[in-house]
Amino acid sequence: MSDTAMTAVRIHAYGDASVLKYETGVPRPVIAEHDVLVKVHAVAVNPVDWKIREGYMKDYLKHKLPLILGWDVSGVVEEVGSAVTTLKVGDEVYGLAPMAKDGGYAEYISVVATALVQKPKSLSHVEAASLPVATLTAWNSLFDIAKLQAGQTVLIHGAAGGVGSMAVQLAKWKQAKVIGTASAKNAEFLHSLGVDEGIDYTAVPFEDKVKDADVVFDTVGGETLSRSYAVVKKGGVLITAVGQPSDEEAAKYGITAVRCGAVTSEQRLTEIAVLADAGKIKPLVQTVMPLIEAADAHRLSQSGRTRGKIVLQIV
Numbered sequence: 331m332s333d334t335a336m337t338a339v340r341i342h343a344y345g346d347a348s349v350l351k352y353e354t355g356v357p358r359p360v361i362a363e364h365d366v367l368v369k370v371h372a373v374a375v376n377p378v379d380w381k382i383r384e385g386y387m388k389d390y391l392k393h394k395l396p397l398i399l400g401w402d403v404s405g406v407v408e409e410v411g412s413a414v415t416t417l418k419v420g421d422e423v424y425g426l427a428p429m430a431k432d433g434g435y436a437e438y439i440s441v442v443a444t445a446l447v448q449k450p451k452s453l454s455h456v457e458a459a460s461l462p463v464a465t466l467t468a469w470n471s472l473f474d475i476a477k478l479q480a481g482q483t484v485l486i487h488g489a490a491g492g493v494g495s496m497a498v499q500l501a502k503w504k505q506a507k508v509i510g511t512a513s514a515k516n517a518e519f520l521h522s523l524g525v526d527e528g529i530d531y532t533a534v535p536f537e538d539k540v541k542d543a544d545v546v547f548d549t550v551g552g553e554t555l556s557r558s559y560a561v562v563k564k565g566g567v568l569i570t571a572v573g574q575p576s577d578e579e580a581a582k583y584g585i586t587a588v589r590c591g592a593v594t595s596e597q598r599l600t601e602i603a604v605l606a607d608a609g610k611i612k613p614l615v616q617t618v619m620p621l622i623e624a625a626d627a628h629r630l631s632q633s634g635r636t637r638g639k640i641v642l643q644i645v
């Protein structure tokens with residue numbers, strides 16, 4: 331292979347996991363003046379990856395095919411653009427690359443330098459890659475939108491999942507009271523994360539256990555979202571990571587209902603790195619797979635039954 335080529339997993343068409351093609355001889359990305367070239371060591375698999383692969387977001391993101399998925403990356407800076415001042419060759423970095431461009435299911439990714447910061451020193455690349463989307467989404471929900479305070483009660487739906495498990499840890503760090511939903515097999519896991527009360531949503535309707543929560547963070551959507559308005563206290567906040575909340579329902583219950591996003595910045599990624607290095611939040615990587623198994627990683631993510639995160643290890 332020439333030194334301008336690399337191995338990557340690309341999609342040439344939208345469809346099921348079989349459209350993920352492991353390929354050699356893929357052109358190595360070329361950087362512009364504000365970009366860095368990163369040798370990718372690890373990339374997380376997020377549900378958004380398979381949603382894009384299925385074509386659910388094609389009208390909104392308007393990607394050109396072939397496309398490399400996977401934007402939660404950790405790796406080492408190999409080249410820097412002429413206008414980059416914050417990073418240098420050899421830096422170990424992590425962050426959330428912009429989804430408008432090719433991602434990191436590849437040996438190399440070109441990323442605008444402002445999307446990356448120094449990797450948490452105490453974490454491996456696999457652990458660091460697991461953090462951005464999940465932690466930034468939980469942060470945006472609990473702190474930017476809900477302004478969660480110590481002593482408040484927050485109900486987190488999908489508390490064993492990638493986003494939910496980081497939300498539990500951030501809420502406990504803020505000294506909130508945390509109630510989390512998951513199926514029975516995850517009861518012990520929720521306990522290990524520090525939830526004050528776990529609810530097996532397959533056995534009991536959460537409405538039987540929760541009334542007047544200050545904040546509800548929904549990472550499940552659908553019926554879970556539509557049933558959640560009623561358990562938020564008047565003046566409280568319902569945030570969802572999935573779907574669009576209803577203004578009418580929110581007005582009916584006298585609450586605020588908002589959709590969250592993975593809002594990123596260098597400052598926030600650095601704050602997350604500091605918390606991780608201090609042991610205040612822990613990466614929760616359930617499954618590590620080689621790049622060549624990206625299709626199986628997607629099937630696993632799409633099952634909706636994973637605990638913590640799935641990460642592809644490249645180096």
Ligand SMILES: NC(=O)c1ccc[n+]([C@@H]2O[C@H](COP(=O)([O-])OP(=O)(O)OC[C@H]3O[C@@H](n4cnc5c(N)ncnc54)[C@H](OP(=O)(O)O)[C@@H]3O)[C@@H](O)[C@H]2O)c1
Nearest residue numbers: 377467488490491492493512513571590591592634635636
């Ligand atoms: N808006 C945004 O910017 C944004 C950002 C990040 C993620 N998201 C979206 O948020 C969703 C969650 O993401 P994720 O990475 O956390 O997904 P994930 O890791 O795949 O979530 C899997 C978890 O969901 C739990 N679950 C499934 N159904 C449940 C239910 N009815 N009640 C409670 N828990 C349930 C499962 O627990 P059991 O196995 O115990 O059922 C499993 O642990 C995805 O749809 C993703 O696309 C949106």
